[in-house]
Amino acid sequence: MIPETLKTELTARIAAAVTPREAAVDVMKELQRHYGWLTDEAVEEAALLLGLSPLQVEELATFYEMIYRRPVGKRVIHVCDSISCWAMGGEPLMAHLARQLGIEPGQTTPDGVFTLLPCCCLGNCGEAPAMLIGDTLFGRVTPESAAGILDTERKTITTAG
Ligand code: FES
Structure with missing residues (x-):
């Protein structure tokens, strides 16, 4: 209610x-x-x-792929798999995130923090590969920068209690 x-x-x-x-x-x-x-x-x-x-x-x-009809983690990571991002390393980025989080795309981490989902073009093609977490759009994401982004997101959740 x-x-x-x-x-x-x-x-x-x-x-x-x-x-x-x-x-x-x-x-x-x-x-x-x-x-x-x-x-x-x-x-x-x-x-x-x-x-x-x-x-x-x-x-x-x-x-709408940003509307979730099943439980998701506190932070949903949408990794763009459309053409520009695919050409600029979106696929290895997704594989890296999956490895780092220990889940497959479509799954949620056991601690309920992150859900990893592929998505269509985020309108950030000039900054490919792109991903979206909550309302924040990230561009030119590398495996290294992704690790930092996830750390920051995790801290935000911890701080928010
Ligand atoms: S193709 Fe990825 S943001 Fe457009």
């Missing part, structure tokens, strides 16, 4: 949108932020708020 304050805020955002569908991604992202992933309960709540059926919300959710 989401807090009343969040419900009020989302209702206002939906009212300000031209159509409820326009606000759907925003609503799903906020619910995801609240629950950690888009749970079945969140789908029901989004449907109620948006005046859509749960199935319609489900369909929209599967369309």
Whole structure:
């Protein structure tokens, strides 16, 4: 169940949108932020708020790769596997991250901190290979810089408690 304050805020955002569908991604992202992933309960709540059926919300959710319909770690690492990044070493980067984290792409580390996912173009092709963690976009990522980035992310989580 989401807090009343969040419900009020989302209702206002939906009212300000031209159509409820326009606000759907925003609503799903906020619910995801609240629950950690888009749970079945969140789908029901989004449907109620948006005046859509749960199935319609489900369909929209599967369309966006940044909306997670299963549990993920505290930080989701999206590694771009589109053409520019692929050409600039995206594949070895993904392999390196998987090795470093001890998981396969698509999996979450046993401590629940990182989930590693491939993704489509992040719009950062000029800085390939690129990856996205939370709202932060990283470019020209090397295995060395990736290690530093993961360390920093881990510390951020520890600091946040
Ligand atoms: S191809 Fe990777 S950011 Fe565009």
